[in-house]
Amino acid sequence: MSLRFKYRLALFNTMAVAITTAFAFIAIYWVVFKAAYSHLDNEINHERFEVLSLLDYKNDSIIVKNMPHWDEAEHQHIEVNPTFVQIKNSKSIVVFHSTNLGEGMSLRSPEHMEESFYNGELNGQKIRMGEFPVINREGKHLGIITVAVSQRESIAILNNLIWVLIISFPLVLIIQFLASSVAASRGIKPVHQLIKTASGITDSSINRRLTLPVHHDELYDLTLTMNELFSRIEKSMIRQKQFTSDASHEIRTPLSAIRGTLEVLIRRQRNHEMYEEKITDVITQVDRLNVLLDQLLQLARFDSETNLVELNPIDLVNLIINRRNKWALDAVSRNITIHLNLPEKAIVLGNRIYLELMMDNLMSNAIKYGNDNGNIFLVWLPTTNALSIQDDGIGISSEHLPNIFNRFYRTDESRSILVKGNGLGLSIVKKMAHLQNITLSAESELNNGSTFTLHFHADFLC
Numbered sequence: 001m002s003l004r005f006k007y008r009l010a011l012f013n014t015m016a017v018a019i020t021t022a023f024a025f026i027a028i029y030w031v032v033f034k035a036a037y038s039h040l041d042n043e044i045n046h047e048r049f050e051v052l053s054l055l056d057y058k059n060d061s062i063i064v065k066n067m068p069h070w071d072e073a074e075h076q077h078i079e080v081n082p083t084f085v086q087i088k089n090s091k092s093i094v095v096f097h098s099t100n101l102g103e104g105m106s107l108r109s110p111e112h113m114e115e116s117f118y119n120g121e122l123n124g125q126k127i128r129m130g131e132f133p134v135i136n137r138e139g140k141h142l143g144i145i146t147v148a149v150s151q152r153e154s155i156a157i158l159n160n161l162i163w164v165l166i167i168s169f170p171l172v173l174i175i176q177f178l179a180s181s182v183a184a185s186r187g188i189k190p191v192h193q194l195i196k197t198a199s200g201i202t203d204s205s206i207n208r209r210l211t212l213p214v215h216h217d218e219l220y221d222l223t224l225t226m227n228e229l230f231s232r233i234e235k236s237m238i239r240q241k242q243f244t245s246d247a248s249h250e251i252r253t254p255l256s257a258i259r260g261t262l263e264v265l266i267r268r269q270r271n272h273e274m275y276e277e278k279i280t281d282v283i284t285q286v287d288r289l290n291v292l293l294d295q296l297l298q299l300a301r302f303d304s305e306t307n308l309v310e311l312n313p314i315d316l317v318n319l320i321i322n323r324r325n326k327w328a329l330d331a332v333s334r335n336i337t338i339h340l341n342l343p344e345k346a347i348v349l350g351n352r353i354y355l356e357l358m359m360d361n362l363m364s365n366a367i368k369y370g371n372d373n374g375n376i377f378l379v380w381l382p383t384t385n386a387l388s389i390q391d392d393g394i395g396i397s398s399e400h401l402p403n404i405f406n407r408f409y410r411t412d413e414s415r416s417i418l419v420k421g422n423g424l425g426l427s428i429v430k431k432m433a434h435l436q437n438i439t440l441s442a443e444s445e446l447n448n449g450s451t452f453t454l455h456f457h458a459d460f461l462c
Contacts, residue, residue: 006188010180017176018169025165032161036154037128041117044130044147047083051145055087057136062089062143064096084122084148087134090141119151126151190219198226206234254285261285309351309435316346316387316456319355320378327363334372338363341379348385348456354432361425362452366391369450381453390451396444404442405430 003011056063064087087096117130129148136142194210201208209227213220261278270278324338331338366376370393377390396404405426433440437457444450 006181006184009184009188010177013180013184014173014177018173021169021172025169029158029161029165033158036157040128040149040151040154041130043083043149044117044128047085047147047149048130048132048145051085051087051147052132052134055134057142060090060140060142062087062095062134082150084127084146086146086148087143088146089143095143120148122148126155128154194219194223194226201230203237206230206237251289254288257285258282309354311349311351311436313347314350314352314355316348316355317342317344317380319352320359323356323359323363326360327367330364331367331376334367334370334374336367336370336373337375339375339377341377343380343382346380346387350436350438350456354436358429358432358454361429362389365425365452366393366450369393384455385457386453386455388451388453390449392449395446395448395450396442397446401442401444405440 054065056065082100083098084101085096085098086094086101089095115130115132117128120127120129127148128151129146132145132147133141134143134145190213197210209230210223212223212227261281265275265278320340320342324340327338363376366389370376370391374392377388379388379390380386381388430440433454439455439457441453441455442450443453
């Protein structure tokens with residue numbers, strides 16, 4: 001079962017606190033543990049120096065002076081925080097022990113030759129022992145002093161601390177989880193507001209935008225990104241509606257012409273020449289529909305293109321020369337001359353089929369909108385690695401120029417019944433250029449011709 005976001009957030013926060021708290025509790029226990037045993041060792045050291053002050057040495061023997069202090073009540077019993085003392089000579093014979101070490105009781109120590117502290121047990125009671133060598137004035141080792149103190153209080157303190165930490169740990173985590181849940185609820189409240197507002201935006205209210213938060217934080221960036229997304233969706237919907245409207249208009253025009261022609265023919269009997277003329281008109285309109293549908297299919301294929309187009313080195317000059325005869329056939333009817341200003345070789349990166357389609361569309365437009373007895377210039381620009389196609393035809397006014405790559409867009413000058421077209425050619429060229437990482441730009445002035453430039457993003461090789 002998946003948790004709500006606020007609970008997941010609280011859970012992750014609680015896990016982080018659990019790890020931090022565990023390390024903190026371990027550190028607390030370690031500090032208290034070291035402090036408790038350090039206190040015991042200090043107490044043992046104090047007793048050690050007191051015992052050493054009451055010892056004397058003769059030859060290799062240890063002489064124990066009168067030590068009434070060790071006959072006091074606290075050293076006669078082992079019940080209440082006792083301190084035990086035992087002295088052995090170099091032959092490991094006990095020469096002194098405190099009164100609370102009764103018959104049969106002794107401090108069993110490893111008898112190290114150097115000062116050391118360790119834990120032990122005496123009569124079922126945990127004790128802390130310190131073992132210290134007895135050295136005379138000449139530096140000779142004469143025996144060992146063992147001092148021990150009870151660990152009862154230290155063990156009780158450490159056990160109580162462990163229980164406190166064990167009980168506190170889950171309580172801290174529960175409180176942390178509840179507090180984090182409340183904080184997360186307050187923190188994601190603006191997100192719920194965004195969801196509520198965004199869910200109210202439909203295709204009929206796509207122009208609405210989310211209110212930007214006051215603080216410039218991550219929520220502000222999220223809201224801004226969503227608003228930009230809505231703007232892109234709105235523009236896409238507007239283009240789609242415009243495209244649908246334009247496509248319907250372009251399809252309706254030849255269909256209306258076909259219907260009108262057929263209605264004229266069916267009204268009464270016509271002569272053979274009239275039938276041929278009207279049937280030819282119908283075929284022309286059908287051809288127009290076929291061209292339109294082919295272009296729409298091309299656009300649909302390009303729009304759904306998800307994989308990168310395979311690009312290869314192509315000799316652009318060779319491609320242009322191979323297509324020149326086809327363009328010349330279209331240009332001869334208007335007595336337009338095609339001029340080539342190209343090097344022997346110009347290697348570019350692209351897709352040959354796409355490049356041929358692009359060049360055919362651009363040259364078709366140059367011929368279509370050129371002047372009779374005019375010129376078309378194809379020029380290679382080596383400094384910018386670009387090819388320009390320039391005509392001296394009717395040109396495009398400045399207000400129309402930014403829109404010429406939009407689908408079905410045609411300028412007033414291009415809508416003459418003598419100029420065939422539907423406004424899809426440049427859209428297709430633009431899309432194919434994008435798929436090949438080619439930058440397509442246009443410059444034009446009304447009645448002064450147009451120049452379309454292809455900027456290839458690849459090194460020019462002669």
